[in-house]
Amino acid sequence: MPATMTERVRAKTAGPRAATARPGLNGGWWKTLKLASGMFVVVLALMIWQMSIGRDPLLGAGSQIARTEPATVQRKLIVKRKVIIEQQPAIATQAPSAVAAPGSAYTGASGGSGGGTVVTQAPAAAPAPVYSSPAPAPAPAPVTRSS
């Protein structure tokens, strides 16, 4: 605080000179450098944020694709193995009567002493097996050649 008149005058005259003094980089340069640095930080932060949320223009989509599960390859396999099991009650087949029994033996002896007829009855035939599968196709007829 200038006390005397002389000091006041000195302060007035020294003021503008002090303001125009340029020690190295003046205020304008610092302001510009600060502005540029601030802009750099803001833009860098924006880009880091973009990248961290996966919206980087170049890496965003690529990273997501890399992160997805590996693609599955479809393979078509045709399996034609089919087993059908049907439970069917077994049909008891009765053996034919003795008249036409295939196993009956007829021994007819016209000669001999006493000459009686002996009919031997074969034991009852076993029940025919039940096949679940269709019967095999009949064999083709034999080829005959006429000579």
Add this chain to the structure above:
Amino acid sequence: MNGFDVVVDPADHAWWLASRASGVVALALLTASVIIGLSLGGRFSQHIPKRLRPSLRAEPRLLSRAHEQTAVAALIAIGLHGVTLLGDGWLHPSLTDIAVPFTIDYRPVFTGLGIVGGYVALALGLSYYVRQRIGVARWKRVHRLVIAGWALSVLHTLGAGTDAAQGWLFWPVAASSGVVALLFIARMSEVGMRRRKPAAVNAGATYTGLTR
């Protein structure tokens, strides 16, 4: 964990991000410098609002200082843009790739245009400091070509810039390019008018001479 979780770590791409950010800053500063420079040369100060004029009167060289400072800051940012790219692990550019135009594999035309634009801005920008040696009138003529360096930088940004399609970059670049284009047209028309005036005076003198 679903299939779209982000796994990109920005720290892995620090050099690349720094290069991109410094490129954006370089273009912004260069554009600001060009706009101020075009405003300085013409009579645009007459159109400055009255409330801003006292501050300009108090600091008559305010705009020219701002022009110089933004230009130098832009050149520093351009240098940073190239140097930080050297550290990028994906692109792996060599010193030749970033210093010699059209030699890099990545978008060589637009990257090359950017390198040429950088050199133009560097040479014509720094020519300010040797203007006394080369002659002020000659320097002024040459310095006007710095707008070509700016145009190449814009082409480089839009053609090779990773963020060119992003709205936060594209629209400011488009808007500022429009401003530069308008100022440039206005400036050129002003220069053309100045050239026509002496020609008209000469023509008048010749005519007067003939009638005598």
